[in-house]
Amino acid sequence: xxDAKVDGRLERGEHTRRLIxxxxxxxxxxxxxxxxxxxxxxxxxxxxxxxxxxxFGSKEELQLATLALARDVFIxxxxxxxxxxxxxxxxxxxxxxxxLDYMAERVFPGGCFFSAAATxxxxxxxxxxxxxxxxxxxLLRFYEGxxxxxxxxxxxxxxxxxxxxxxxxxxxxxxxxTSSMLFDDSVSxxxxxxxxxxxxxxxxxxxxxxxKVPK
Amino acid sequence: xxDAKVDGRLERGEHTRRLIxxxxxxxxxxxxxxxxxxxxxxxxxxxxxxxxxxxFGSKEELQLATLALARDVFIxxxxxxxxxxxxxxxxxxxxxxxxLDYMAERVFPGGCFFSAAATxxxxxxxxxxxxxxxxxxxLLRFYEGxxxxxxxxxxxxxxxxxxxxxxxxxxxxxxxxTSSMLFDDSVSxxxxxxxxxxxxxxxxxxxxxxxKVPK
DNA sequence: AAACAAACTGACCGTTCGTACTATCATCTA
DNA sequence: TAGATGATAGTACGAACGGTCAGTTTGTTT
Numbered sequence: 001x002x003d004a005k006v007d008g009r010l011e012r013g014e015h016t017r018r019l020i021x022x023x024x025x026x027x028x029x030x031x032x033x034x035x036x037x038x039x040x041x042x043x044x045x046x047x048x049x050x051x052x053x054x055x056f057g058s059k060e061e062l063q064l065a066t067l068a069l070a071r072d073v074f075i076x077x078x079x080x081x082x083x084x085x086x087x088x089x090x091x092x093x094x095x096x097x098x099x100l101d102y103m104a105e106r107v108f109p110g111g112c113f114f115s116a117a118a119t120x121x122x123x124x125x126x127x128x129x130x131x132x133x134x135x136x137x138x139l140l141r142f143y144e145g146x147x148x149x150x151x152x153x154x155x156x157x158x159x160x161x162x163x164x165x166x167x168x169x170x171x172x173x174x175x176x177x178t179s180s181m182l183f184d185d186s187v188s189x190x191x192x193x194x195x196x197x198x199x200x201x202x203x204x205x206x207x208x209x210x211x212k213v214p215k
Numbered sequence: 216x217x218d219a220k221v222d223g224r225l226e227r228g229e230h231t232r233r234l235i236x237x238x239x240x241x242x243x244x245x246x247x248x249x250x251x252x253x254x255x256x257x258x259x260x261x262x263x264x265x266x267x268x269x270x271f272g273s274k275e276e277l278q279l280a281t282l283a284l285a286r287d288v289f290i291x292x293x294x295x296x297x298x299x300x301x302x303x304x305x306x307x308x309x310x311x312x313x314x315l316d317y318m319a320e321r322v323f324p325g326g327c328f329f330s331a332a333a334t335x336x337x338x339x340x341x342x343x344x345x346x347x348x349x350x351x352x353x354l355l356r357f358y359e360g361x362x363x364x365x366x367x368x369x370x371x372x373x374x375x376x377x378x379x380x381x382x383x384x385x386x387x388x389x390x391x392x393t394s395s396m397l398f399d400d401s402v403s404x405x406x407x408x409x410x411x412x413x414x415x416x417x418x419x420x421x422x423x424x425x426x427k428v429p430k
Numbered sequence: 431a432a433a434c435a436a437a438c439t440g441a442c443c444g445t446t447c448g449t450a451c452t453a454t455c456a457t458c459t460a
Numbered sequence: 461t462a463g464a465t466g467a468t469a470g471t472a473c474g475a476a477c478g479g480t481c482a483g484t485t486t487g488t489t490t
Contacts, residue, residue, distance in 0.1 A: 011436090011437095012436080012437065012438095012486080012487075013436070013437060013438095016437085016438090029338070030338045030339060031249075031339075032247065032249070032335060034246075034247070034249075034250060035249060037476080037477065037478085038477085038478070038479090039476065039477065039478085040476090047438080047439095048438065048439045048440070049439095049440090049478095049479095050438075050439065050440075050441095050479085050480080050481085051437075051438045051439065053478080053479070053480090054437075054438075055437095057479095058478085058479085059477095059478060059479090109338065110337075110338040111334075111337055111338055115334060116334050116335075116337075118393060118397055119326075119330060119331050119334045119335070119393050120247060120331075120334070120335065122325075122326055122331075122393055122396035122397045123244070123245045123324065123325040123326055123396055124245060124246075132397070133397055133398065136394075136397060136398075137398070161409075163406065164406050164409055164410060167390070167394070167403070167406045167407070167410065168387065168406075168410045170390065171386045171387050171389070171390035171391075171407075171410075172383065172386050172387075174386070174390060175382070175385065175386035175389060175390065176386075178333060178334050178337055179351075179382070181337035181338050182333055182337045182347070182348055182351060183348065183351075183352070188382070191378065191379050191382045191383075192382075192386075194376075194379055195379060195382065195383045195386075199414075202417060227456080227457080227466085227467065227468095228466070228467055228468090231467080231468085252446080252447065252448085253447080253448070253449090254446065254447065254448085255446095262468080262469090263468065263469045263470070264448095264449095264469090264470095265449090265450085265451090265468075265469065265470075265471090266467075266468045266469065267468095268448080268449070268450090269467075269468070270467090272449095273448080273449080274447090274448060274449090
């Protein structure tokens with residue numbers, strides 16, 4: 001972001017900041033953003049508590065920074081792969097697949113970071129909540145944009161409601177993630193894939209453009 | 216449960232226990248089961264901390280008792296109304312409606328208690344998690360049982376997969392709840408209703424038996 | 431080598447956490 | 461009315477919390 005880099009290498013401060021945040025996302029993914037504590041971070045990283053604290057100035061700022069890193073990771077694992085696919089229905093399906101894979105891969109040890117953060121802060125005002133809301137809204141908008149293109153390209157039926165379809169695909173994917181954590185199995189992913197494919201085929205003008213629904 | 220009642224009235228101990236737990240579910244619904252603290256409970260209720268503590272013996276036991284009360288409330292607002300409806304497709308639709316209503320009514324100030332608890336504990340072993348898993352499994356089984364009856368009654372297509380349809384309906388409903396909290400609006404419920412009706416009509420042998428999909 | 435700023439440490443503050451132990455209180459029975 | 465029993469209060473504990481601050485280390489610049 002800033003001029004923190006000096007010929008490709010991170011400054012000292014920026015380096016430990018990264019170390020702290022990488023551990024922070026792991027802790028927060030299992031213990032929640034509120035369960036994330038500066039003391040635990042410092043002891044696990046063998047860094048003084050005040051050293052950790054100095055990087056952020058407040059716990060809220062630490063939470064926001066943690067959220068920002070998690071967002072970067074999400075973009076890298078989900079958004080970017082989708083953008084590599086051909087615009088329209090292909091990209092939509094790739095987005096669903098990439099997000100399911102990202103959840104199955106356990107990129108964060110505690111499951112999808114944003115699903116956890118969203119339910120944790122959905123009834124608690126503040127800047128952290130605002131940031132989460134913005135992220136979730138962006139994600140839904142991203143779905144909707146892709147769906148709109150698919151409609152314009154004639155791949156999805158004219159009467160498809162982009163916001164509604166986005167909601168449905170998001171719900172199925174999101175729930176698959178938490179269910180797989182809760183029940184500690186992967187059948188949720190299989191079901192989500194079936195459900196998503198079924199829904200897309202029912203909205204597609206040419207269902208054969210999509211992978212077959214697995215039995 | 217036990218002989219705590221004496222001719223219809225609660226014993227002294229059982230009475231304050233209720234008071235404590237009723238406040239506990241409210242706090243936990245917004246702050247999480249881990250964010251629930253004995254100290255806060257005691258100060259808000261003007262009861263000594265040790266007085267609160269004595270009822271449960273440990274925080275974990277308090278969490279389990281809170282969960283049990285939340286479960287009772289859920290059953291009262293969702294399961295019981297569904298059971299009043301005619302078995303089969305009617306009951307299935309009533310279950311979805313009742314659960315959406317229960318979320319829209321904000322029975323708990325922090326949104327659906329179980330959705331929050333599930334994501335909070337989905338990666339944290341212990342008795343609390345076990346209890347949550349059991350509840351969620353019971354709920355899915357309840358869906359599946361109703362779906363199976365609807366198939367047997369010829370209301371849903373023979374090739375309907377009960378577990379898959381249960382997963383889909385649960386996902387749409389659950390996500391509507393957290394989305395409505397997060398975005399602070401009610402369009403999520405409208406979308407969930409549309410999506411659920413659309414899905415049920417596609418699986419129903421006689422779609423006209425279901426309410427019309429609202430525009 | 432001196433100077434300087436940024437990074438980091440260690441000790442400490444006040445508060446709250448869960449939990450323990452003992453004493454007091456209310457209620458019912460003998 | 462005396463005693464027993466269970467419910468609640470009071471106090472204290474060690475640990476962890478977020479946060480402060482003065483001082484030391486480190487790396488760069490001159």
